[in-house]
Amino acid sequence: MTNALYIGIGPIIAVTLGVVVLLMVEVTLHPATRVWRLISFGSLISGFILAIVQWADAANNPQPIFSHMLMHDGFSAFGSIVLIIVAALGLLVAWPLVENDRARGAELVALVLLTTIGLMLLVSAANLMMVFLGLEVASISLYVIAGFIRKGARSNEAAVKYFLLGSFASAVFLYGVALVYAGTGTLEITAIAGPQFAGLTQTPVLLVGIGLIVVGLGFKVSAAPFHMWAPDVYQGSASGVTGFMNAGAKIAGFAALARILVVSFDAQRGDWGPALAVVAALSMVVGTVLAITQTDLKRMLAYSSVAHAGFIMTALVGGGAGIDALWFYVVTYAFQVVGAFGVVAAISGVASDESALKQYVGLGRRSPFLAGVLSLMMLAMAGIPLTAGFAGKFGVFRAALEAGYTWLVVLALVASAVGLYFYLRVIVRVYIDQETAEQPRVVITDGMRFALTTVAVLTVAFGVNPAPLLTVVSNALPF
């Protein structure tokens, strides 16, 4: 059916149109920043509506489109919906950064939209070449976003480090794709598992290819031991965009990993399952232990994101049965990250490249709203009941238990308990510690307040009643 072609690519086209219109209007008319907002949010909202349409349509006739380049299914549609929401929230938080830089603001908005397009392609790709292209579109935009504040030495370091290590990871991923092609003779994700390749399942060249693909995507989602870049990059990038950078890469990276491993390489689960479990365990331990010693909130959140990459990966060790748990965790975590970095942006300025924990002393009195949101995000990341973090952790642990990885779940429980220490430490700083010096007053924009309220409400709502989201993600499976 040709309709699926247009419905399936609708959200991507909508956001792409936003980029083109924004750049052309900016070049020719130099409009007020209000117009940038109109164009970017207009394209995101129409993309959101089209993604809902795609979701409704994909439930009835999921199918590959563009000669097996993209997949029109619930998995793609749900990923696009979440990515567009995260991009919109990220733009709201980053908006002061955009408006402060009249000369380059429109370009920053365009880059955020371009990253979103790349991430949506990554989620929807049905062909390993398409996965690579989506990865590159998203990554290259993110390298530039990381280096946006040119006058900060840390920002320059972050951009160069991200670019060099990221290109290396992309090359590793591409090498893995080439080896998979050498092993099976096809790049289509659904065809790799087809019956004609049944005899090839354990060839070394294919296993090495799978390994390199896991390494390449593991880098993008900052799983240990490929996480070295994350603290420096997330600290060095402008606070206004860090939340989006982190959340977007996590959602799409894990979605692509899940689709490739579950759809293409389910027959080799006995080989990649244990490897994934080791990476997950290492991420949880390294992320948690190193987060304890941090004195900068952005670095702490970066290490905590390494630990969360481990928790999310735990859902995948059992193969396809864990995909709904993975979706639930990654979606709720994305909102928490956007919220936490949004508060960071409000406290230490959208363009800052550091955020020392001592800036947060006495925040409870200076800004009860920000203090409340930050504390809620910390509790959710720690996995306290009645927040979305608890339901998410519960889901991934159950998926791993059902797959027989009891040791991994025990380790994850210990890591969660240790993690409580540094999450609660932030709350202690905010509410209990006494101010020694007068801190500047906190002002936040309406957009930021709206984004943070949305994130907080969603985090509590999904925590108190996870059933609606669980129903949705149980339908967001790859075709």
Added chain:
Amino acid sequence: MTELVLFVLFGIGALAGAIMMVISRNPVYSALGLIAAMFSIAVLYVVNGAHFVAAVQIIVYAGAVMTLFLFVIMLIGVDQPEDTSEQLPIQRPAALALGALLLVGFLIVIGAGTLAGSDEGSVVGTVEAIADELFTNWLLPFEVTTLLLVIASVGAIVLAQFKLRDRR
């Protein structure tokens, strides 16, 4: 007959370009000589029916790679005196020996008589076949690469404009 004329003309062109590249003192002339040599070789590919290789030769070598060379030359500056003293004493004899080896290799191949023009229709990687694939099965990846070009230009603006304003 046409093939022979073209071969002689552009063979001479390629040789002249190569010699100009090696002997000219000005690096810009060297680069121009290299462009001439690569372009002439591309014409030889066309004569042999390898249209796609010819197009790639023009786009990648004569286009992208040469632009990169020219950027480097411009960055270093053409007016600076070159250090022409040879660092490695073994360079010149080694170059002569390797050149002689290449010549011997060519002579052996030519002597064996296995050099033949293309038979019509025997070429697999024709422009038509590649275009067929590119604009049907691989249409979407092809379109998505345009996004990469947009990112490259937007990224260049974002990263370069700051310095520009700073200097004023």
